[in-house]
Amino acid sequence: MSIAAATALASALGFYLLLGVVFALYFIVFGVGRLVPAAKGSGIGFRLTIFWGAIILWPVLLFRLLKGPAELVPPRTWRRAHARIWMVLIPLVALGVMAALMLRPAAPLNDALPAGIMLEEASS
Amino acid sequence: MSHQFTPVQWNGFKWRYDAIVLFGTILFVAVFVGLTMASRQPGESLAPVQILIRAFGAAAFLLLNIILSIGPLARISARFKPLLYNRRHMGVWCFSLALTHAGLTLMWYQGFSALNPVVALFASNVQYTSIAGFPFESLGVAALILLAMLAVSSHDYWQAALGASVWKRIHMGVYVAYGLLVMHVMLGIVQEEKAEFYPASVIGLFCIVAGLHIFSAFTGRVTDRRVKASLDGWINIGPPDKIAENRAKIVRTESDARIAVFRYDGKISAVSNVCAHQNGPLGEGRIVDGCITCPWHGWQYRPEDGRSPAPFEEKISTYRVQIDGGMVYVHPDPLPPGTPTKPAVIDEAANV
Ligand code: FES
Numbered sequence: 008m009s010i011a012a013a014t015a016l017a018s019a020l021g022f023y024l025l026l027g028v029v030f031a032l033y034f035i036v037f038g039v040g041r042l043v044p045a046a047k048g049s050g051i052g053f054r055l056t057i058f059w060g061a062i063i064l065w066p067v068l069l070f071r072l073l074k075g076p077a078e079l080v081p082p083r084t085w086r087r088a089h090a091r092i093w094m095v096l097i098p099l100v101a102l103g104v105m106a107a108l109m110l111r112p113a114a115p116l117n118d119a120l121p122a123g124i125m126l127e128e129a130s131s
Numbered sequence: 132m133s134h135q136f137t138p139v140q141w142n143g144f145k146w147r148y149d150a151i152v153l154f155g156t157i158l159f160v161a162v163f164v165g166l167t168m169a170s171r172q173p174g175e176s177l178a179p180v181q182i183l184i185r186a187f188g189a190a191a192f193l194l195l196n197i198i199l200s201i202g203p204l205a206r207i208s209a210r211f212k213p214l215l216y217n218r219r220h221m222g223v224w225c226f227s228l229a230l231t232h233a234g235l236t237l238m239w240y241q242g243f244s245a246l247n248p249v250v251a252l253f254a255s256n257v258q259y260t261s262i263a264g265f266p267f268e269s270l271g272v273a274a275l276i277l278l279a280m281l282a283v284s285s286h287d288y289w290q291a292a293l294g295a296s297v298w299k300r301i302h303m304g305v306y307v308a309y310g311l312l313v314m315h316v317m318l319g320i321v322q323e324e325k326a327e328f329y330p331a332s333v334i335g336l337f338c339i340v341a342g343l344h345i346f347s348a349f350t351g352r353v354t355d356r357r358v359k360a361s362l363d364g365w366i367n368i369g370p371p372d373k374i375a376e377n378r379a380k381i382v383r384t385e386s387d388a389r390i391a392v393f394r395y396d397g398k399i400s401a402v403s404n405v406c407a408h409q410n411g412p413l414g415e416g417r418i419v420d421g422c423i424t425c426p427w428h429g430w431q432y433r434p435e436d437g438r439s440p441a442p443f444e445e446k447i448s449t450y451r452v453q454i455d456g457g458m459v460y461v462h463p464d465p466l467p468p469g470t471p472t473k474p475a476v477i478d479e480a481a482n483v
Contacts, residue, residue: 013249039288042292
């Protein structure tokens with residue numbers, strides 16, 4: 008990734024989290040009980056626990072606040088979904104592991120120098 | 132249960148559970164650091180912070196393997212069920228260890244760069260077509276983001292706020308994170324180090340975790356065949372004495388629903404096998420103080436109406452039951468959650 012692309016990615020990530028902090032501050036005061044009435048009147052400790060989640064999951068929460076609470080669906084087990092995930096995960100990981108072993112260098116790579124220093128050395 | 136949300140509903144078991152996990156982690160990190168320092172060959176240099184980076188990474192990875200093994204182990208043997216009880220604290224702890232590993236890595240490897248460390252991380256290696264030089268850090272970052280989403284949404288509140296289905300889908304991301312982390316290690320430290328210990332332990336752990344999941348799915352299927360209803364629509368589940376007192380027999384209907392048929396106080400009642408909290412298998416729990424008690428985190432429901440006792444408000448589906456000719460029958464159509472149903476009385480039936 009070029010430095011410009013990496014900078015754009017890091018900025019986008021920072022912007023997402025900044026919006027998340029602003030939203031989370033609103034959410035832990037006003038939104039918590041709007042989505043789940045049982046959480047109305049809950050204490051500061053609980054609201055601080057929710058704060059971090061609201062920073063990361065703010066788009067889903069905003070959607071829920073605008074569209075209303077999630078529909079109540081009967082709970083179900085997820086056995087079939089688990090089985091499907093493993094059916095995909097096992098061959099994918101097996102392929103990746105085999106490739107990593109087959110193309111592994113005979114001599115160890117040098118990791119003594121921090122990569123940042125190597126980057127600067129390479130570019131100078 | 133959810134009548135009042137608190138940060139953590141502590142009890143003695145949770146304190147002990149967390150203390151064991153904390154002590155186990157400290158022990159693991161200490162042993163890892165000691166063994167790594169002792170096994171260094173003369174001329175090989177590894178700064179203390181690099182050893183710590185590896186130790187925290189290894190601890191997080193090992194803990195994730197343990198977390199992923201608990202579910203299938205509990206399905207294979209009831210002895211492992213207590214481990215399920217506080218698994219989410221382990222998940223949050225696993226994320227904290229991974230975050231420490233990532234933070235130290237960023238400081239040590241990118242902190243000396245003139246660039247922003249995050250930018251330097253993504254820009255310092257672009258060999259995406261190479262195996263030995265693959266920027267394995269990107270896999271670790273992706274896994275860390277997924278683990279962060281799981282950790283921050285582990286409180287019960289999130290299940291209610293996001294909806295059970297969205298919440299579960301987010302939490303299924305743990306398997307993607309696991310796959311990414313296996314490759315993070317295989318393309319990272321395994322390429323750097325000649326010692327066979329690293330690939331052997333990663334492959335060994337993956338085989339154990341995958342093997343447990345396959346084995347538990349397979350054994351679950353054998354003991355969990357779908358049961359056909361008879362012509363009049365009721366399912367015969369056998370004589371009442373085949374169900375242990377205060378326990379249940381689980382039947383799987385043709386429409387793939389699981390029903391837990393409980394025997395208690397000379398009566399039979401049937402409810403959905405799926406707990407409203409996190410889908411725990413209610414039929415593997417028992418009746419305590421007159422309530423069906425989930426084996427995972429102890430949520431309770433009355434067998435007659437599938438409702439949690441006051442002040443709680445959770446509800447699960449109930450099913451109609453009857454005893455005829457000494458056999459227990461359950462109707463496979465679920466009644467709306469919380470619907471009261473008449474229990475079948477065993478003694479009465481015996482007199483028929
Ligand atoms: S799944 Fe948590 S109490 Fe049932």
